[in-house]
Amino acid sequence: MFSHPDYYNLDELFTEEEKLVRQTVRDFVDNEILPIIEKSARDGVFPLHLVKKMADIGLFGITLPQEYGGAGMNSTCYGIAMQELERGDSGIRSFASVQSSLVMYPIYAFGSEEQRLKWLPRLASGQAIGCFGLTEPDAGSNPSSMTTNAKRVEGGFLLNGAKMWITNGTLADVAVVWGKLDGVVRGFLVEKGMAGFTAPEMKGKHSLRASVTSELVFQDVFIPEENMLPGVEGLKGPLSCLTQARYGISWGVVGAAMACYDSSLHYAKSRIAFDRPIAGFQLIQDKLVWMLNEITKAQLLCWRLGKIKDQNTLRPQHVSLAKRNNCEMALTIARMSREIHGANGILDEYPIMRHAANLESVKTYEGTHEMHTLIIGQDITGLSAFV
């Protein structure tokens, strides 16, 4: 039985409904995700049947208004739900992040009323799956160098180019694709089945194996006028989506870290070496204490981040700090946890190696660790170190 470390009694800071969201998603993870996830990861398949189940409890569009199918909740509820999902698996959390923050959010924030009504209820109910195409084979950390582009034609646009590393790509009914129109970045809703659009799955991942990652290829894809997002121009479009998703990731990885810590603590107390539980050795205690220490700090960061997000005083740089810190600590905890579990740490009887491998991706996507360093560095010095 999992119990989350709460060394500073942060539960006192959470409201009744925030705790209820946590309990609901925690039970969901225990009953629906943990029993199947090792097999999904081993087989390298996304457990598609979970989409409807996640939608049924309201995991997509948590912060969006109820009239569009959302739950109308605050950012803390969204964060806490991501934390619990990622305690299960980063790949499943990635699905929910993409659906909510990278697809529903831009349609809600930048879409026309027709686009909102067409897509949001379907995405919330899991009838439709979405993906977000920003990264390209030759444009990762620097999305402004993207080459995907749209040209005006009668009644709409012709889209050409390719995206890579796109979570949910092959599954998606709608892709929010960012490309340049007359040199300016715009968002397009590319629908499954549009002529010239293909989305082959990328194979051979050692990380996020229970998540679909794809290429998106556009060859003269005709995009009707009404499928362009009217409400935003320039890189701030995709970047504002990333701020939403990174916020959720900052919470999410704490869930993975907690899972590793919880498993390590139990394991260390029961594993005997040199005639005593290994938890009694100073070197093991040092690791366990470091883990708890980092988790406690990360919990506080998340809690505060949620508050300033809802107060509208949050800046993207604040999110960078939490994403950077929390991914790093979670990955380090997963690796330490692997050490504490000894040889057992590499077996899929324990969740450790899966979390450790997953977190390698999480540290890289949505802005690498280095990019967030440069974002915060520029913020505090006023000097850009990107080029």
Next chain:
Amino acid sequence: MNILVCISQVPDTTTRVAVGTDGSSINPAGVKFILNPYDEFAIEEGLRLREKSGGTVTTVTVGPDTSKEVLRTALAMGSDTAVFVKDESRSDSFVVASSIADLAKEITPDVILFGRQSIDFDSFALPSMVGELLGWPNISMVSSLTIEGTQVSAERDIEGGKESVSATLPCVISAQKGLNDPRYPKLPDIMKAKSKPIADRVATVVEPRVVTLSMTLPVSKRLNNIMTDSDADIDQLVRLLHEEAKVI
């Protein structure tokens, strides 16, 4: 059909409990509380009865302020209203049963649902006491329930098998694990539950029938049974695993 579901808050099974300074109660500091797991089956059954026959589901808990939280869970799962009976006394089951019976006399439900036991004090007493105080039939440990008109048919788990029973409404039912598959509260419904009413009600004042004298934590003692690889020891180990640990 009007349905009353009685639920309680219990310490999380993973929590480490400590005895309070009075030596006869649990010290709630630092303890995480959850909805009593058996009560989830009672809530779910109440919701299903309402979905089938209409009516309302009212959920009640008797306890200190902190226990109000479980009512939110019930409201989020779909209960229509909730009643909070504040009782800080933490006394015996009879005191709690009296409060529930008095509420039932007022709101006259057709059926009262409980979990089979609360996993903290395990007295198993509440459903029968409430049934007795109201003069209603009481069916405990129900693993399957059908209500047609006023006719109640139920299956009960008994040692090694099942028993089929019948009764007429109004009656008291306590839910066994497996009665149903409780739903998760949906996130939008958690929001809606915020605006559903929780009525405060004063507890019935009666003298407890049973007084708790003291509580102690079990002392775990090592048995120091060390086995070797001799055939006799292996046989002994297999026997112990089979007969005592009951794992093989």
